[in-house]
Amino acid sequence: MRTIARIALLAVAFATATLAFGWWSVAGVGIFWGLVAGPGRHAGRTAALAASLGWLVLLVVTALQGPVLRVADRVGGVLGVPWPVVVGITLLFPAVLGGVGAVVGRVIREGKGKRERGKG
């Protein structure tokens, strides 16, 4: 349950950052998450899932205002791919960006932790 709540909150953070600052902020939120998340190897995967979910929420909100599937269909037609591929790439892109960002954050945190443990 805590994991689901954590992913949901993180997804909201990704969505809010995208809304406020644009697509690149997904990387920033990912790095931040990597820095503050607890120990373990799942920071990257959690961030990837949450970033994807965050953008999915934004797409759903957009769909409430207009024909999102028609956009996917038109873009797919232009690029020569089926529309689900367009949706898939749209969700995959923040996942990679957020996930890798979180990994970077985690490596920084781990390096810092080791340094501090070394001093102690």
Next chain:
Amino acid sequence: MRNLGRVARLAPPVAVLGTVLYIGACPVGPLPPLGPFLDPVAGIWSTATTATLPVRADATIAGLTDSVVIRYDDRHVPHVFATREDDAVRALGYVVARDRLFQMELQTRATDGTLTELVGAAALELDQQMRRLGLARSAERELAGLAADGLDRRLIDAFAAGVNAWIDQLGRGQLPFEYHLLGRRPARWQPVHSLYLIRRMGYTLTYFGPEFERLRAAKVVGVQAADALLPVRAPIQEPIAPSGESFPTFDRTPLPPPAPQARSTTANDRTLGPTFDPRRRGASNNWAVAPSRSASGHALLAGDPHLELTLPSVWYEVHVNVADMLDVYGVTLPGSPAVIIGFNRDVAWSFTNSQADVLDFYAEELDDPDDPTQYRLDGAWQPLERRIEEYRAANGALLAIDTVHATHRGPVVWRDGRPYSIRWTVLEASGAGGAVYRANKARSVGDWLDAMETYEAPIQNGLVADRAGTIAVRAGGWYPVRPGGRGDTIFDGTRSASDWTGRLGLDRQPFAVDPAQGFLASANQQPLVGPDYLGGDPVSPWRALRINQLLRSDSTVTPAAMQRYQLDSRNVRANVFVPAFLEAVTRGRAAGSVGSEVDDAARILDEWDRRYTKDNSAAVLFELAMRELARLTWDELAVNGTAQVRPSDMTLWRLLQDPASLWWDRHETADVVEQRDAILLASLAAARDTARARYGEPSDDGWRWDHAWSMNIYHALRLPALSALGIPHAGGPGTLNPLYAPRGAEGASWRMVVELGPEVAARGIYPGGQSGNPVSWRYDDRLPGWKNGELHELLFPKQSADLPADRTSAVLVLRPEGG
């Protein structure tokens, strides 16, 4: 060492992150930067949120003096209600940009030759052609000559302010679809861009070089024969300005034979001289009926300009109302402050292209062909105007540099390594926008004609009717007067005596008002049978013959009949040629020289009603037979089997009158002398073979017209996914509802029928929709209706409150700053 270890651990994820950020921020190949493109808030997905206009919107625009109310009806037509003209035009700029911003920028760049900055190097050749012609510089010269407080200047300034107000208010997520695809932002709209439009239209309608075709023909078959093949005076006459004589007339005099050398040289030896750009096929219809011949006793007017069909459409439908000053409805070109084709409370009008010759070529002598600086004139060297043009990519990278030259006549263009300067009215004309805008306010035919007196180019057959029952047509504009009269030749550029000597006076331009016949019609045919040279490239008059035939036979014309005429698929061209094929078959049968295949083909043609209905099988056969007939007949004009000059079907008809003409004899059959019937039968046989090879047996539906030919409406960027392709169409070459080969991309770009009764009643449609957003259902919502031949009722409320609430789809209120 510990630091090194940390760096080693950090490096891979940082490198991956950097790569993803790079792909997100920078274009990769033809793709836009993925980050902003995929962004669900501000990227391509946001175009879903602008697919439908908000039901109610308010905006503030600098420079407005009073509020402007814009009500969109249920067809998404904005009805602009303003209290001052400048405000109305400002609002018009705003609403057109709201729907068509990308199209406006694309057509601007297509005119000033900066497409590469939007779409990349693929457009370099187009840009080079435009910059060499100098359409944009010509517009800048016109702008510089406009009085700062004159009407023309005020209109384009106000329009530009409206467009830029929209651009300035564009928020994140409001960019048009194509800007996302290209990864670009909109450029600001300059007043001069409105002046580009008429020049671009002039390029489309008048940039032809029949002189080169005539030259090439003369080289092969002699001057006399070339003159007959490409006649200045059309052999079939149905002029737009009736003179009281009986029309149509048919000139049956035999064609002079080809010069002997045409028959003595082999096709591969021929050197025909320079070619010119291929002809474009756009054309148009318009006609008006006087009260004496209408069922209601009111004047009627119909117009359907045939242009390249695009998505979004070249037209934008609008109604502009300024209390007591202007109340006009119709279609405008996005970027123009005036309605181009339409009506007001008293007058309706439409245009067709006049085919006038307004462009001449001068063979020039330059001092150094590789790097010219001077041209010879009357024995002395004159300095060439030289300008360096730089072509840049979207990222500012230099793609190419070009030196553009001009003589005192105009730009220098090169053909087959030879320089020609051109003089072209489209580059020198001015005041078209103001003339059309003043015509928008006309209260009578007389007012309209007065307003259009200052219109210069491209010359149009302006057809107009009013509520008082007057109808008139004038092919008015700037007709150059040349030394020697004719302009269908390449002039000697080294002599100033070759220059134009004046303009044809208004009193000698084709004109008719209230003719005794009770109707007027134009379909790009030769406008006048008179002494003056107006043009040397007449269009075959099949559409003109058909509409005159229909109007002569109906003395109680109704708007519904006008609509039927616009959709008419009967082909006079087939009426003329099918009997020739059938008679040849009859004679061939008698002589025992007809095989079962030809018999079969003749039966199909004989049973045909000569309508290009979608399900008929004969039109395909006929078109193939006509192509074969031209190919076999004009073999003297082919090089390596490819036609270098193609006389019109009118000339072919004239040749049919002479069964033993030498033109029928095929060059490649040295031991046989063919005559007319042999060529007709061979054409029919070849057509049948081709049809079977391509489409199967006629009984299998493969020859259905709509299987073989269709209409293709391309998106402005030629993206198939945003286009409407393969549209079945009941019409073909020469029918009133046309379909032009080979791309099928031109057709009736706007259909309008107006009845000028006590209250003006109008119906109209164009293929496409008002919105330029491919995601919006308004992008192509009119296409089904256009395909089915429907006309929509055009709502024309006198005031804002008169537009019924249940037919109002959105309201936009524009307010002045601080208002």
